[in-house]
Amino acid sequence: MSTPSAFAQKTIxxxxxxGIAAYKACExxxxxTKAGADVHVVMTASAVRFVTPLTLQTLSNHPVITEMFDKPAHWNVAHVSLAEAADAFLLAxxxxxxxxxMRTGIADDFLTTTLLATEAPIVLAPAMNVHMYGHPTVQENLAVLRQRGVQIVEPGEGFLACGTSGKGRLAEPDVIIDKLARVLQAKQDLAGKQILITAGGTREAVDPVRFLGNRSSGKMGYALAAVAARRGAKVTLVSTVSLPVPAGVQIVPVETALEMRDAVxxxxxxxxxxxxxxAVADYRPVAPQxxxxxxxDEHLTIELVKNPDILKELGERKRGQLLVGFAAETHEVERFAQEKLQKKNADxxxxxxxxxxxxxxxxxxNQVTILDRNGGREDLPLMSKTxxxxxxCTRIAQFLRN
Structure with missing residues (x-):
């Protein structure tokens, strides 16, 4: 369980x-506030139908913002100043x-506008009807927000205000507060580091319609970008795919291996x-049509030429940079990975x-083995890509400290 020190002098x-669960936000x-946080409350127009702003103002010791064009307490652009001041956002x-x-970037009130303007971590606690929560659209929206780095507190199960029973009730206050505390206390062991990450599979044109590619989705690279940024790094993501860009990450779109090489x-x-x-294509057509x-004819012959080995080139050029490679194999995984580690001069x-x-x-x-140049090995079980x-990122931080 979190301790009051996690919130002392933090702006939340x-x-x-x-929703009917709005009354639980009072607790x-x-x-x-009792734990020492400087709490500012923003309510949507619908929220004020369930609980009064006066109640939240009394509990937080601050005026409650309910309208985009409320008269500000101080002369500034209110949604921007609050977005910049926040150490964390809690949506509950x-x-x-x-x-x-949030998923689509609509900003039609004070709360959604402020969420677009902030770079602070966001903790989101859903609450709704069980069937609404299970709807594919809601689940897809939550999945996109997770990829962007939003921390989700899963709802609880039980009897709901609508008369049904199932998953959808707001998580218990202890669970939400503990999650928020852990986000605030998250490691910043990559603070000040510049990290470049590549993601996705390259596409090598055959003609204006077809290309040579691979099955890489880019999800692992995007997860790395989100985590590294959350842990304080300044992240540049060179990507061939269109996934939700994690908060605070600079995106560089590319398509081919040569474009990726130039960008890196x-x-x-x-x-x-x-x-x-x-996953960089090893070969590309010599002459795209x-x-x-x-x-x-029954057969088509396409002449291919080898693409540059970007990882190997980085290994030859590095001057103190930490170099991390990936090896996606289908057999003899460890042997091929060890060979790649040495040949590419990776760390x-x-x-x-x-x-x-x-x-x-x-x-x-994903389920991976992390090998290092000093002979170290760490086998991870099957777990989420995050x-x-x-x-x-923990191994990278350890290497950088050493």
């Missing part, structure tokens, strides 16, 4: 959206409507760490067997 913005605000309860707005090498001298999580190739090598269920391309989970990213 509590966002309350319109959250009261407990955070978070309705399906608020979750959808041009930034290499300015970074402390490179994580090559992308300017027009779509039409079907004529860490993340190996996985993508032939195994739930591992590698396109999945939400958890794998946390473990990798």
């Amino acid at each position: 913005v509590v966002g309350i959206s319109g 959250l605000v009261s407990r955070l 309860p978070a309705t399906a409507n608020l979750i959808a707005k 090498l041009s930034r290499f001298n300015d970074v402390d760490v490179v994580i090559k999580a992308a 300017a027009q779509k190739i039409k079907k004529h 860490l090598l993340i190996a996985n067997d993508v032939a195994q269920p739930g591992v590698g391309f396109g999945t939400e989970t 958890e794998v990213a946390e473990a990798i």
Whole structure:
């Protein structure tokens, strides 16, 4: 359980959206204030139908913001100043409507506008009807927010105000406060470090319609970017895929291996760490056709040329940078990974067997072995890609300290 010291002198913005569970936010605000936090409450128009702003004002010792164009207590752009002042945002309860707005970037009231303007960590506690919570749209929206680094407190199960029973009730205050405390106390062991990460599979044009590629989804690279940024790093993500960009991460879109090489090498001298999580095509067509190739014969021959080995080139050029590579294999995983670690002059090598269920391309989970240049080895069990990213970032932080 969290201790009051986690909240002492912290500025917490509590966002309350319109659901019956809004009354429970009163206890959250009261407990955070008693723990020493400077609590500011923002309510949506629907939320004020369930609990009065006066109640929250009394508990927080601050005026409650309910309208975008309320007269500010101080002369500033209110949603920007509050967004910058916050150490964390707590959204409790978070309705399906608020979750959808956050996912799509709608900013039509004070709360959603402030959420777009902040770089503070966000803890979101959903509360809604069991069928609404289980709806594919809501689950997809939550998955996108997770990828962006939003911390989700899963709702509890039980009897709901709508008369049904199931998963959808706001998590207990102890659970929410503990989650918020852990977010505030999160490691900042990569603070001040410049980290460049590559993600996704490259696409090598055959003609204007077709390309040579691979099954990489980019999810592992994006998870690494989100975790590294959350732990204080300044992150640049060179990506071939369109996934939700984690908060605080600079995105550099590319498509081919040559474009990725140029993007990485041009930034290499300015970074402390490179994580090559992308699946780069080994070969590309020698002469991509300017027009779509039409079907004529039973066979089609395409001449390929080898792409540059970006990881190997970085290993030859590095001058103190930490170099992390990935090895996605289908057999003899450890042998090939050890060979790659040495040949590419990498410092860490993340190996996985993508032939195994739930591992590698396109999945939400991964199971990897972390090898280091000094002979160290760490075998991780099957876990979410975010958890794998946390473990990798921990090893990177250890290496940087040494």
